[in-house]
């Protein structure tokens with residue numbers, strides 16, 4: 142039986158804690174608090190109830206007939222896009238926010254890239270009556286202005302981060318700086334299965350419902366396990382959430398799809414495992430995009446949620462042991478799969494999730510028409526309508542009337 | 549005895565605290581960073597911390613972030629840091645590198661230790677490497693005779709203070725506030741308490757940093773610490789200066805002021 146990490150948060154040579162000493166005792170406290178909460182039936186029942194009543198979990202499994210036909214394999218979609226706030230992220234955040242309540246810390250901070258984790262955090266904090274501060278790279282606040290408004294509407298304070306590349310990695314840096322100074326009263330709601338121990342395993346525990354539910358749903362629908370389970374990988378929370386249930390099922394292939402951007406060979410991508418090297422970033426040893434001197438390199442992807450130069454340590458471990466494989470899908474491949482799902486199923490996926498769909502289309506060619514492929518549809522695409530419309534050229538030129546000219 | 553052990557033997561005999569000054573390599577340029585280090589040693593700094601500019605400095609406030617960003621934009625490389633160490637060690641002041649862990653791991657832990665020792669460097673300060681994760685660095689530091697300066701914080705448990713003090717050599721770096729680097733109006737009340745807790749578990753010298761920016765604050769900290777560590781205030785001198793010579797002069801004067809403070813008179 143697969144049992145990772147060890148008691149100090151190592152997945153083989155990956156993971157651990159590369160953090161200022163000031164945060165070690167707080168991380169230990171968090172680790173103990175989560176271990177206790179997990180073993181407390183009252184807490185877990187409360188979390189279950191909230192996910193069910195509030196977040197619309199469990200999400201359905203949906204057989205995508207017309208998409209399957211186009212793909213040439215039986216494609217089953219785990220509909221995380223139907224969760225409250227439109228993505229898998231709510232599972233993680235409700236869990237961490239409820240833990241914050243249990244510990245008794247009234248203030249929560251979070252980082253966000255596209256704004257999805259920020260919106261989920263603002264939502265959970267409104268729901269559970271916590272003060273919420275979200276750090277977001279200044280560049281991302283401009284690219285995702287609507288999500289900034291959404292967070293503010295929900296009562297959160299959004300702090301634009303102006304240092305470094307002014308994107309997600311800098312937002313994490315700034316949230317960590319806040320946390321060092323505020324840890325007595327503040328919980329850090331971390332947005333993905335990365336960071337220092339215990340975040341990678343705690344976030345996995347909170348998202349693993351995706352795979353646990355899907356495994357039972359696929360068995361019920363088809364009578365057997367899928368041939369492959371496919372998810373996109375940014376930091377890795379939706380992918381580890383899907384994979385965990387299947388790790389001991391040796392016949393189920395686990396495939397993580399990384400953001401290939403313009404193509405890994407161009408250097409403009411976010412395919413951390415495919416195109417990066419082992420190093421230390423944001424508290425853990427894992428694969429990352431770095432230059433010869435170990436300076437972090439900026440990532441590139443059409444999908445803001447996958448645009449991160451690091452990845453969670455458990456994925457590095459699963460790649461290293463060969464239990465899971467990680468392959469890139471380019472911007473163009475993801476957008477083509479995005480278009481196909483829209484047109485065949487009437488579902489607009491998040492561009493992140495479209496990467497998983499693109500991976501499934503490739504895999505279908507290899508596995509053939511008798512195969513069943515489970516795909517995590519991690520989120521809905523409402524937030525991406527503007528990006529996709531620009532990409533496909535769907536926005537008509539605005540009509541400019543000259544002054545004094547009657548229409 | 550390492551160069552750092554000798555320094556603390558001397559400052560203890562003189563009845564004063566040692567003055568530790570931090571400046572990032574390559575800021576504002578490699579040449580100027582060397583001149584700035586020479587100026588602070590002339591002004592009275594006993595031990596030099598050469599900062600290795602890093603893209604993701606989570607322990608640093610705006611001042612040091614700005615300097616690191618400028619150094620990286622100007623093209624500062626790990627090998628440049630080693631050159632700056634060589635020049636700094638040539639002043640006679642023991643010189644250590646302060647660095648986040650990834651650049652060392654990327655360079656190769658053994659290769660970095662060898663290059664640092666070869667340049668006359670005395671050790672490493674590692675703000676995001678705790679002893680729990682440091683097996684490879686402990687082995688390399690022993691092989692090349694380098695000191696391992698680990699950090700402790702007000703939040704450290706007594707157990708972790710003892711474990712960290714045990715793993716450290718040269719001195720122990722006590723961060724006096726819960727927060728990032730940066731000059732502060734007042735020194736922290738947490739400093740004396742943290743050092744008192746450390747004294748119960750170790751005889752090793754204790755340096756106190758985070759927030760010290762002038763001679764008066766240095767004097768306060770020197771009352772209870774073996775070394776007073778100053779960073780952002782020195783970096784500010786260069787950031788704020790109108791020209792090169794004004795910056796160097798400001799650094800020299802600040803170092804003199806701080807030195808008078810650590811003399812405890």
Ligand SMILES: Cc1ncc(COP(=O)(O)O)c(C=O)c1O
Pocket residue numbers: 228229230254255257258332333334373374375376377378379380445446447491493494519520521
């Ligand atoms: C819908 C969706 N899927 C996937 C991701 C990527 O994150 P992770 O790899 O942690 O699942 C995001 C992140 O914003 C997202 O919004």
